[in-house]
C-alpha cells in the first residue's frame with residue numbers, strides 16, 4: 001500500500017490550491033494510500049535553536065534533545081514512499097516555511113554524509129516525489145527561478161532523485177487563469193500517477 005506524505009508550505013495552509021489539488025489527486029488516483037498531512041505554512045516549524053546548530057557543527061554532538069524534532073521529521077519522511085511538497089514561489093525561491101523544513105531534515109550523518117572527495121552523499125532511500133509549485137508569474141522564464149534548481153539539489157543531497165515538478169502559474173491573475181493552471185496540473189499529475197508511481 002502506498003504511504004503518502006503531503007506537506008504544505010503556503011501561508012494559506014490547507015486552503016492553498018496546490019494542497020487542495022494534491023489531496024484531490026490522492027483521493028482519486030491513489031484511493032488506498034495512507035496519507036499523512038502536515039501544514040507547515042499555516043503552522044510554522046520552530047526556528048532553529050542554538051543547540052541544534054551546535055549539534056550539527058560539533059563533532060559528537062549529533063543526538064539527543066537538540067535533534068529531537070529533526071529526527072521526528074526525518075523518520076516521517078523515511079516512512080513514506082510518495083512525497084508531495086506543495087509550495088508557493090516567494091521572491092524567486094522557496095518560502096521560509098519550506099526552508100525551515102529543509103534545515104530540520106537535511107542533517108549531516110543522518111540524512112546525508114560527506115565522502116572522501118568532500119561531496120555530500122544522500123543517506124535516505126529515493127522515493128517518488130512531486131513538487132507542486134504555485135506562482136503569481138504567468139510565464140516560465142520570465143523571471144529568475146531559484147526554486148527548481150535549489151529543490152532538485154537539496155532533495156538529491158539526501159538521496160531523493162525521482163522528482164517531478166508541476167507548475168501552477170499565474171495564480172494571481174483571476175479565476176480563469178487559476179482554473180487553467182489547475183486543469184493543466186491535474187492532467188499532468190493524473191498522467192504521471194496513473195502510468196505508475
Ligand SMILES: Cc1cc2nc3c(=O)[nH]c(=O)nc-3n(C[C@H](O)[C@H](O)[C@H](O)COP(=O)(O)O)c2cc1C
Nearest residue numbers: 010011012016088089090091092134135136137171
Ligand atoms: C511574499 C511573497 C512573495 C512572492 N514572490 C513571488 C515571486 O517571486 N514570483 C512569483 O511568480 N510569485 C510570487 N508571489 C506570488 C505567489 O507565488 C502566488 O500568489 C502563489 O499562487 C501563492 O500560492 P499559495 O496560495 O499556495 O500560497 C509571491 C507572494 C508572496 C506572498
